[in-house]
Amino acid sequence: MSGFDDREQAFEKKFAYDEKVSFNVEARLSKLYGLWAAEKLGLSGPDAQTYAGDVVTANLDEPGFNDILRKVRKDFDDKGVEITDHAMEAELINLLAEAKKQIESEQK
Secondary structure (H helix, E strand, O other), X not given: OHHHHHHHHHHHHHHHHHHHHHHHHHHHXXXXXXXXXXXXXXXXXXXXXXXXXXXXXXXXXXXXXXXXHHHHHXXXXXHOXXXXXXXXXXXXXXXXXXXXXXXXXXXX
C-alpha cells in the first residue's frame, strides 16, 4: 500500500508543480503582451510597466487569453492604433513561446 501512496503523492506534487509553472507562464505572457501593447500605445518607462500590470490583472477575468485581447483591442481602438486582430493574436502566440522559454530557464 505504501508504494501506491508514494506514487499518488508524486502525481499530486507533479500536478501542483505543473499548475504553478502554467500560472507563471500565463502571468509572464500577460506582462510581455502588456509591454508590447504599451509600446504600440506610445507608453514607456513607468507608464508602460503600469499598463503591463493592468493587462496582467485583466487576464484574471476568465480562463484563456480572450480577456487580455479584448482589453488591448479596446485600448488600441480608443487610441487609434491600427492593428488587425490577426496580428494581435500572432504576437500573443509569439510571446507565449517567449514566456515559456523564460520561465523554463528560471526553473533550472
